[in-house]
Every structure is written in C-alpha cells, then in structure tokens.
Amino acid sequence: MSLRNSVIIVASPRPRVGKTLLARLLTDFHLHERRAVAAFDVNAGERTLAQFLPEQAMKSTIDDIKGQMALFDRLIAADGTDKIVDLGHASFESFFTLAAQIGFVEEARGRGIAAAVLFLITPDHASVEAYNGLQNRLPGAVLVPVHNEILGSAQVRHKYGLLGLGTVVVRLTQLAPGLRKYVETPPFSFSQPRLAGGAGAPDEVENELQHWLRRNYLELREIDLRILLRDLRSSIRL
Amino acid sequence: MAKPTVILVGADKGGVGKTTIARTLLDYFAADNTPARAFDTESPRGTLKRFHPEVTEVVDLTAIPDQMKVFDTLGNSAARVTVIDVRAGLLSTTLQALSDIGFLEQAKRGHISLAVFHILGPSIASLQEIAEMSRFVRNANYFLVKNFINNTTFFDWDPETYNSYFKQLTDVGEITVPKLNEMACEQVEVASVPFVSFVANKNAKGEPADNSFVLRGYVRHWLRQVWGEFDRVNLIDLVAPKAEKNDAKLKASRASK
Numbered sequence: 001m002s003l004r005n006s007v008i009i010v011a012s013p014r015p016r017v018g019k020t021l022l023a024r025l026l027t028d029f030h031l032h033e034r035r036a037v038a039a040f041d042v043n044a045g046e047r048t049l050a051q052f053l054p055e056q057a058m059k060s061t062i063d064d065i066k067g068q069m070a071l072f073d074r075l076i077a078a079d080g081t082d083k084i085v086d087l088g089h090a091s092f093e094s095f096f097t098l099a100a101q102i103g104f105v106e107e108a109r110g111r112g113i114a115a116a117v118l119f120l121i122t123p124d125h126a127s128v129e130a131y132n133g134l135q136n137r138l139p140g141a142v143l144v145p146v147h148n149e150i151l152g153s154a155q156v157r158h159k160y161g162l163l164g165l166g167t168v169v170v171r172l173t174q175l176a177p178g179l180r181k182y183v184e185t186p187p188f189s190f191s192q193p194r195l196a197g198g199a200g201a202p203d204e205v206e207n208e209l210q211h212w213l214r215r216n217y218l219e220l221r222e223i224d225l226r227i228l229l230r231d232l233r234s235s236i237r238l
Numbered sequence: 239m240a241k242p243t244v245i246l247v248g249a250d251k252g253g254v255g256k257t258t259i260a261r262t263l264l265d266y267f268a269a270d271n272t273p274a275r276a277f278d279t280e281s282p283r284g285t286l287k288r289f290h291p292e293v294t295e296v297v298d299l300t301a302i303p304d305q306m307k308v309f310d311t312l313g314n315s316a317a318r319v320t321v322i323d324v325r326a327g328l329l330s331t332t333l334q335a336l337s338d339i340g341f342l343e344q345a346k347r348g349h350i351s352l353a354v355f356h357i358l359g360p361s362i363a364s365l366q367e368i369a370e371m372s373r374f375v376r377n378a379n380y381f382l383v384k385n386f387i388n389n390t391t392f393f394d395w396d397p398e399t400y401n402s403y404f405k406q407l408t409d410v411g412e413i414t415v416p417k418l419n420e421m422a423c424e425q426v427e428v429a430s431v432p433f434v435s436f437v438a439n440k441n442a443k444g445e446p447a448d449n450s451f452v453l454r455g456y457v458r459h460w461l462r463q464v465w466g467e468f469d470r471v472n473l474i475d476l477v478a479p480k481a482e483k484n485d486a487k488l489k490a491s492r493a494s495k
Contacts, residue, residue, distance in 0.1 A: 104455070
C-alpha cells in the first residue's frame with residue numbers, strides 16, 4: 001500500500017534542543033509546498049508552536065483520556081492532511097508508551113499514513129537510550145535523527161551508532177545570533193512574504209534569513225525522501 | 239474423541255466482573271478456533287447473552303430441564319468448551335447441585351474436564367468462600383481470579399490466614415485481570431459487542447463501526463494481557479491436551495499423504 005500522508009512527531013527527551021523551531025519549519029515547509037497540514041502542540045510554557053502558528057497549530061494534551069482521543073484519533077484520520085506533532089520533553093515517555101500500547105504505527109500504516117519520528121540528537125546518555133528504545137518500541141516508524149547545529153559539533157552522531165550505517169542525519173542549520181530576534185517573537189510564520197518584518201530592516205538581513213530558510217527546506221526534503229523510500233521498500237516486500 | 243470442557247465462572251457477590259471474565263474466555267477460545275458455547279444463568283434476562291448472542295443461552299440451573307439442556311448435551315455438542323456464567327452468590331450451590339447429579343464424579347473419572355474460575359471479591363469473606371469450595375474442586379482446575387478492571391482493591395491477607403484457608407487446596411491457579419480504562423470499558427458496554435469485535439471496529443451486525451482508535455487500542459492491549467494470563471496457566475491445554483493435539487496432527491498428516 002502506498003502511503004499518501006504522514007504523521008511527523010518532533011521529539012527529544014530533553015528540553016530546549018530546537019523541537020519547536022523544527023516543528024515550525026516543517027509546518028511552514030508544507031505550506032510552502034502547498035500541502036494540507038495540521039500541527040499539534042503538546043507543550044507547556046511560552047513561545048510554543050500554537051503561539052507561533054495559531055492558524056495551523058492547536059494545543060493538545062495526552063494527560064487524560066479525552067486529550068489522548070482528541071489527538072490520536074485525529075492523527076490517524078485519513079483526511080488527506082499531513083500532521084505534525086511538537087512533542088514536549090515532559091510528554092516524551094508517556095506519548096511513546098501510549099503509541100506503542102495502542103498500536104499507533106500499525107493503525108496508521110493500515111490507513112495509508114506513514115509515521116515518522118524526527119529525533120533531535122544530543123550527546124547525553126538518556127537521549128541515546130531513548131533513541132535506541134524508539135527503534136524497538138515503534139519498529140514500523142521512520143526514525144530520522146536530526147542534528148541542530150546550534151547545539152555544537154555533529155560528532156555526537158557516533159554516540160548513536162550512526163557512523164557508517166548509511167543513516168543520513170538531517171541538519172537543522174544554525175541561524176546567526178543577530179538574526180534570531182526576527183523569527184523568535186510569536187506569532188510568526190516562515191511563509192510570510194518578508195521574514196525580517198516591515199520597513200527598516202536592511203535587505204542583507206532579509207537575504208540572510210531567506211538563505212537560511214532555503215537551506216533548511218532542502219534538509220526537510222530529505223525527510224520526505226526518507227519516508228518515500230521506506231514506503232517503496234515496504235511495497236517491494238509486499 | 240476429545241473430552242468436553244466445562245468452565246464455571248462464579249463469585250460470592252455481584253459486581254466483581256464474572257460476566258466480563260466469561261466474555262474474555264469466549265473471545266479467547268474463538269481466537270484459538272476452539273468452538274465454545276455459553277450458558278448465562280442470570281435468568282430470565284442474561285447479561286452475557288447481550289454480548290455473545292449467537293453462542294449463549296439463558297438458563298435456570300435450578301430447573302431440571304435446563305440442567306438437562308446443559309449437561310446432557312456435553313458429549314454431543316459441536317462446542318468443545320462450555321462456559322457457564324453462574325449467578326452471583328450461587329457458585330457453591332451450583333457445585334453442590336453438580337455433585338448431586340454426578341457431574342463432579344464424571345470430572346473425577348476424567349470423562350469431563352472441569353475448570354472453576356472463582357472471581358474474588360475485595361473482602362475477607364472471599365476467603366471463607368474459598369474454604370467452602372475446597373470439597374468441590376479437588377478434581378477440577380481451580381483458578382482464583384483477581385479482577386482489577388474496576389480498580390478494585392483486594393484485602394491483604396496475612397500469610398498465616400492465607401495458608402490456613404488454602405491448606406486444603408493443593409493445586410490452585412491465580413489469574414490477575416488488569417485495570418481497563420473506564421471510558422474504554424464503558425464504550426464496549428454501550429456497543430454491546432464482544433471485546434474482539436470492538437477492537438476490530440465492528441458493530442453487532444459485523445458492519446464497520448465508529449469506535450475511537452484510542453479506546454480500541456486500550457481494549458486490545460488489555461485483552462492481550464488477559465489472554466496472556468490464560469496462556470500462562472495453560473488454559474488451552476485443558477481443552478486440548480498436548481497428547482491429543484499431537485495425535486490430531488499425526489492423523490491429519492497421515493490423511494494428507
């Protein structure tokens with residue numbers, strides 16, 4: 001069966017590693033590509049996905065059964081929409097425990113939906129364990145390691161056993177510190193015509209922001225290809 | 239010919255989930271392709287029959303005609319397993335009646351395989367009930383079932399008290415039924431279908447239903463845990479002991495050559 005839509009879960013067991021930024025870029029990438037998208041913000045605190053993209057993202061919770069039903073029943077709905085989940089670190093364990101328990105990946109595949117996890121890799125032992133655990137807990141999901149360059153060297157990939165296996169680590173390229181202020185105040189969409197805001201910001205700033213955005217969109221296309229490749233492999237096996 | 243199996247499901251009080259256990263048993267045997275039938279003694283209106291109408295009859299085991307309906311047909315029924323959901327508070331009485339008609343003697347002689355699922359209540363009164371059961375279940379497979387589906391708490395028996403009641407019982411199995419989310423439980427009740435039908439998202443007519451994926455997932459996970467307990471106590475072996483299975487396989491293999 002060919003997978004026509006996807007559910008992409010942006011996750012890490014650690015806070016402040018770039019999950020919400022990645023979820024924002026993904027959502028706006030879909031808008032840029034003119035693909036129907038719905039985003040789900042499973043986060044507490046400030047400057048969350050729902051605040052940056054109030055028209056595309058909705059606050060969600062898995063703390064109670066009603067919240068779980070509202071989220072997961074929507075994620076597996078075959079409605080022609082790609083779904084993106086910004087999973088807060090506090091909900092990491094409970095989300096994936098529930099997903100494994102209720103057979104989320106299998107149900108999604110049965111409905112022609114690919115499930116993918118974008119895992120922000122960091123060098124700590126807990127994250128490495130969590131990444132390896134996901135491969136066992138959700139064997140049918142596409143697991144994509146993502147390195148946020150702002151966190152430092154990409155040498156961290158050796159801790160995940162990724163060297164030499166042909167696993168491509170998707171990069172979240174770093175934005176220059178002086179440019180962050182333009183994109184870090186909600187609400188903000190990367191699909192707006194001018195990233196640097198209204199009149200006053202130099203053209204060089206706008207050009208730099210657009211250049212950064214295009215580099216990241218190229219990386220996000222890698223995720224699309226990864227999911228497509230997994231779909232083709234499954235079709236060949238069948 | 240394989241001997242028939244009878245499983246009595248009973249409790250000393252109502253509301254402990256014996257019909258729920260009976261339902262999981264029927265689903266378990268259906269999944270194993272073992273033909274099963276059920277008798278619901280909550281005459282005149284049975285609860286079990288609401289969920290498994292095609293295999294369940296409502297009977298009054300105090301009436302001789304219904305006793306005949308159940309026990310006279312054991313040997314010639316297509317069903318290998320007969321599950322009897324005993325009315326609350328009547329497990330001992332029912333076993334006494336079975337003793338009086340010679341049924342327990344048949345089990346002792348090995349003509350029938352008998353299992354008793356005793357669903358425990360939360361109080362120490364259950365221990366007294368267990369003690370009363372001992373004279374009936376010596377030749378039966380006796381299982382104590384702790385049903386946590388409704389978040390019940392069970393009396394913590396101290397080891398000395400526990401042993402004093404159990405010393406007369408040499409071979410007792412224990413089964414634990416875990417908690418099931420209340421909303422999932424409620425939705426299955428509303429749907430009035432077997433657990434496996436709810437998981438498969440089918441209504442009572444076998445047509446596609448509109449049940450929540452999350453609730454179906456909870457029920458699937460819970461049912462697997464319950465069946466895991468049945469596997470652990472080798473319940474299937476009661477119905478078709480390994481020797482019989484091997485004989486059947488050998489015969490089938492010879493017939494195909």
